[in-house]
Every structure is written in C-alpha cells, then in structure tokens.
Amino acid sequence: MRWTLALIVGLLMGAHPCQRAAAQATISDDVVRIGLLLDMSGPYSDYSGEGAATAARMAVSDFGGTVLGKAIEVLAADHLNKPDIASSRAREWFDNGKVDAILETVATGPALAVLEIAKQKNKIVAFSGPGAVRLTNESCSPISIHYALDSYALTRATVKALTERGLDSWHILALDSVFGADLIQDAGAALADTGGKLVGTTRHPLATTDFSSFLVAAQSSGAKVIALANAGNDTANALKTAREFGIGVGGKQRMASLYTLINDINAIGVEGAQGLIFTEAFYWNRNEQTRAWSRRFYETMKRMPNAEQAAVYSTTLHYLGAVRQAGTDETGAVMKQMRERPINDIFATNGRIREDGRMVHDMYLVEVKKPSEVKEPWDLYNVLATIPGDEAFQPLSRSRCPLVKK
Numbered sequence: 001m002r003w004t005l006a007l008i009v010g011l012l013m014g015a016h017p018c019q020r021a022a023a024q025a026t027i028s029d030d031v032v033r034i035g036l037l038l039d040m041s042g043p044y045s046d047y048s049g050e051g052a053a054t055a056a057r058m059a060v061s062d063f064g065g066t067v068l069g070k071a072i073e074v075l076a077a078d079h080l081n082k083p084d085i086a087s088s089r090a091r092e093w094f095d096n097g098k099v100d101a102i103l104e105t106v107a108t109g110p111a112l113a114v115l116e117i118a119k120q121k122n123k124i125v126a127f128s129g130p131g132a133v134r135l136t137n138e139s140c141s142p143i144s145i146h147y148a149l150d151s152y153a154l155t156r157a158t159v160k161a162l163t164e165r166g167l168d169s170w171h172i173l174a175l176d177s178v179f180g181a182d183l184i185q186d187a188g189a190a191l192a193d194t195g196g197k198l199v200g201t202t203r204h205p206l207a208t209t210d211f212s213s214f215l216v217a218a219q220s221s222g223a224k225v226i227a228l229a230n231a232g233n234d235t236a237n238a239l240k241t242a243r244e245f246g247i248g249v250g251g252k253q254r255m256a257s258l259y260t261l262i263n264d265i266n267a268i269g270v271e272g273a274q275g276l277i278f279t280e281a282f283y284w285n286r287n288e289q290t291r292a293w294s295r296r297f298y299e300t301m302k303r304m305p306n307a308e309q310a311a312v313y314s315t316t317l318h319y320l321g322a323v324r325q326a327g328t329d330e331t332g333a334v335m336k337q338m339r340e341r342p343i344n345d346i347f348a349t350n351g352r353i354r355e356d357g358r359m360v361h362d363m364y365l366v367e368v369k370k371p372s373e374v375k376e377p378w379d380l381y382n383v384l385a386t387i388p389g390d391e392a393f394q395p396l397s398r399s400r401c402p403l404v405k406k
Contacts, residue, residue, distance in 0.1 A: 040078035043233040059316035086110035128311035140401035148311035151182040159190035168196040174229035176203040183229035261306040282307035314347035356401035360389035
C-alpha cells in the first residue's frame with residue numbers, strides 16, 4: 001500500500017500543473033458562481049445591463065466553460081440603482097445562492113452597499129462601472145478590486161489637456177451623488193495643480209430629463225468650460241440640451257465631460273458631440289485585438305462594447321484564471337492570485353492590482369471625431385494620448401487606504 005501511495009504521489013507531482021490543480025481542487029458546491037448586480041432598466045442600462053452580462057458569458061466561454069473541471073455559472077440581477085436592493089440581493093446570493101464573487105455593481109451607491117456585505121461574508125467583489133475613488137481610499141478592503149476607472153483617472157488628463165489650451169476656468173454640473181461629489185473634488189484638485197480655477201458647481205438629481213435651468217446657471221458663471229460630472233442618460237440629455245443652447249459650438253464656452261462612454265456619443269451623434277474631449281478606459285477600435293473581440297460582442301448585442309462591459313469581460317477572465325491557479329474558489333487564495341498575476345487581454349496590457357485594490361492600467365485621452373472623419377458606424381474617437389497607468393491613477397503616496405504601508 002505504501003508503494004502504491006508513493007507511486008500515486010509521484011505521478012501527481014510529475015503531472016502538468018493544471019492536472020495537479022484539478023486533482024487537488026476544492027470548489028465549493030462543485031460550481032463557481034459569479035454574480036453581476038446591474039442596472040437592467042434605468043439610466044445606466046446601456047452602460048451595463050445585458051451588455052455586461054454578455055461580456056461575462058463571453059469570458060466564461062473563452063475560458064473553456066469550466067474551471068478545474070467544475071461548472072461556471074453567471075447570475076445577473078437588476079438593483080434598480082438602489083443601495084438597499086443591491087445589498088439585499090448580495091446577502092441573499094452569498095448566504096443562499098452560493099455565489100463566490102460579485103464582479104460588477106455599476107453605480108457607486110450600490111457598490112458601497114455591496115462592499116459592506118462582501119466584507120461581512122469574506123467574499124470577493126469587483127467594480128468596473130462605479131467611479132468613486134473612495135473605493136480604493138477610505139473604503140478599500142482585502143477582498144475588493146476597483147477595476148476599470150475612477151474619478152481621479154477620469155479628471156486628471158481631461159483637466160490637463162484643456163487648461164493647457166487656455167480653458168482654465170471651470171463650472172461643473174454634477175450628479176447629486178457620491179460619485180458626483182468625488183468628480184468635483186478630484187477635478188478641483190486637478191485644476192489647482194494645473195493653474196486652473198473652479199468657479200462654481202451645480203448639482204442635479206439622477207435621471208434628470210430637463211437640464212435647461214442647470215445649464216443656464218452654469219452658463220451665467222462665465223466659466224470657459226462647463227464640465228459634466230454625471231453618466232448615462234444624464235450625460236446624453238445634458239449634452240443635447242447644451243447643443244440646443246449653443247454651448248460649445250463656436251462660442252466662448254466649451255463643454256467637457258468627466259465621465260463619458262461610447263454609448264453616450266453614439267446616442268448624441270458626432271454632429272452634436274464633435275470636439276468633446278474626455279478620458280476613456282477602453283476603445284473598441286484601438287487595435288486588431290480590441291476590434292476582433294468587439295465585433296464578436298456586436299454579433300450578440302448589435303452595438304459596440306463600452307469600457308465597463310470590456311472590463312467585466314477582463315475581470316471575469318482574471319478571476320477564473322486565479323481560481324484555476326489557486327486550485328480553489330476560497331477567497332483568500334483567489335485574491336492572492338489575482339493580485340500576483342498580471343492582466344493582459346483586450347482591456348489591459350500589463351495591468352496589475354495594487355495593495356489598495358486599484359487595478360492599474362493605461363487610460364486614453366480621446367476627442368470625438370468630426371462627421372467627415374468617421375469611416376464606419378461606432379468609429380467615433382480620435383485617441384489623442386495614451387496615459388500610462390502609473391500616471392493615470394492616484395499614486396499610493398496620496399492614498400487614504402488603511403491597507404497601504406507608507
């Protein structure tokens with residue numbers, strides 16, 4: 001019997017690493033379950049919704065459909081942009097649904113609520129859509145990852161580019177939310193660093209349909225730039241109204257956006273958005289790899305993917321790779337692998353997860369094309385600059401995360 005056991009051990013030790021991992025794997029309930037808490041019907045549904053769920057399922061398929069010989073399930077639910085619904089669903093998933101990780105929550109309010117539940121349950125949670133930098137500052141945790149973008153990265157390059165053109169006085173029209181407040185704070189700091197000035201702010205509620213009064217207030221401030229610090233339908237509606245008011249079209253004031261995805265520009269059209277400068281985390285038409293994947297996405301969704309959806313694909317692939325490498329879906333072991341392994345895929349090149357949970361990757365300063373420059377549908381951006389990840393995101397020296405050693 002001893003000789004037999006030794007032989008078996010020898011055979012296992014000589015096996016391929018993936019074979020050894022499969023033989024030693026400990027997957028809870030024999031299924032790896034991934035949860036996505038999305039906006040399926042509200043103002044951010046184009047940002048996330050079925051597109052994010054599709055991206056996650058594409059990642060599972062591209063991974064091979066199983067991990068360590070076990071099934072992979074993707075669950076998606078609508079949190080209606082309400083933190084209480086998001087936290088309730090997260091608790092139900094972790095307690096009774098046997099979900100191993102929640103890899104998207106879309107908005108900052110629901111993200112902060114879900115993070116608290118994930119910490120209580122010691123479960124992995126990742127954020128691509130939420131932009132509040134506090135997710136890697138005061139609210140950082142050993143089990144959370146801020147993946148795609150944040151208010152610091154979104155504001156810095158845009159502010160710098162416009163102030164260098166002499167557009168140095170800003171009025172910010174912001175969503176009345178945690179995310180809006182963070183964008184105001186980070187943009188104000190960036191303006192101070194570049195010699196600009198924040199001359200005023202105006203806040204609006206979520207899902208605003210009439211921006212007339214808000215834009216009149218911003219216009220009357222005399223600021224050279226009226227910057228939008230919102231997202232989704234709010235951004236699209238504000239830009240459309242600004243064009244009706246003649247703001248940004250040959251006048252003294254310029255429109256800028258501190259958070260815009262390609263869905264917004266496609267909805268407005270290049271005629272109305274041409275010349276708008278902002279910072280993006282992903283552009284489908286950037287290289288052959290991004291184009292090939294995006295066209296696969298288009299076959300299902302009939303639209304090109306945005307940064308959030310591409311990031312959900314990347315997060316899912318990275319999580320599954322970490323489970324395979326760890327040989328388990330246990331939170332600590334998987335997080336260790338996620339932090340140690342570099343990220344190279346359609347979303348990021350040499351991306352890495354820092355001790356504060358921030359996934360560091362390149363960002364892109366883009367400008368909306370003129371109609372004459374558009375070569376095909378969804379060909380909407382000129383990439384003005386690539387911002388290296390170490391420059392794009394808040395340096396650890398300025399971090400307020402208690403996990404960061406200084």
